[in-house]
């Protein structure tokens with residue numbers, strides 16, 4: 001997927017995103033962030049923060065930096081910051097494949113429903129590892145291709161269609177983890193039958 005196409009799709013989604021996806025995405029976002037063990041004063045980067053579904057889950061004692069490619073999605077997040085009266089959040093329009101932050105800027109990085117949306121997930125992961133401190137925590141919530149052969153093949157088959165909707169359905173988790181070169185502490189689904197995985201990893205650089 002080309003970056004301009006992705007931007008256009010998510011600008012278009014912005015006004016209906018939460019009506020369409022919140023009920024599916026929010027429970028995992030909540031669980032993942034509440035399990036991140038975020039300490040007072042820590043800096044947390046939310047990559048592809050979208051409309052800011054995560055914003056009311058992060059503790060008030062940390063510093064949150066959210067970035068997104070889509071200005072329209074960010075406007076929704078900014079509105080949440082205002083309504084929730086959050087003073088510990090900064091939002092930037094930025095490409096996750098080219099993060100405008102110094103090395104080792106963040107203690108923790110959260111990436112939900114983004115690695116199968118970006119044109120190159122490994123460029124994103126390289127950037128995430130660069131800006132996250134060594135030993136820092138990287139948490140990913142995402143759909144990955146099913147290990148069930150039938151469903152996995154179907155997900156591969158529908159990839160051209162899913163791409164037109166703004167994400168690829170054929171990203172395989174094992175390949176993603178291996179190529180990202182992260183040390184995974186745990187990976188699990190919230191429910192026994194679920195499309196989405198939570199991955200908790202340590203940044204070994």
Ligand SMILES: C[S@@+](CC[C@H](N)C(=O)[O-])C[C@H]1O[C@@H](n2cnc3c(N)ncnc32)[C@H](O)[C@@H]1O
Nearest residue numbers: 010048049050053068069070073095096112113
């Ligand atoms: C499916 S939404 C997920 C939003 C949010 N993280 C959530 O879980 O609800 C994907 C988001 O990634 C953003 N995105 C896509 N490509 C990006 C890129 N290269 N850099 C930054 N954000 C990107 C989109 O604009 C969109 O807001």
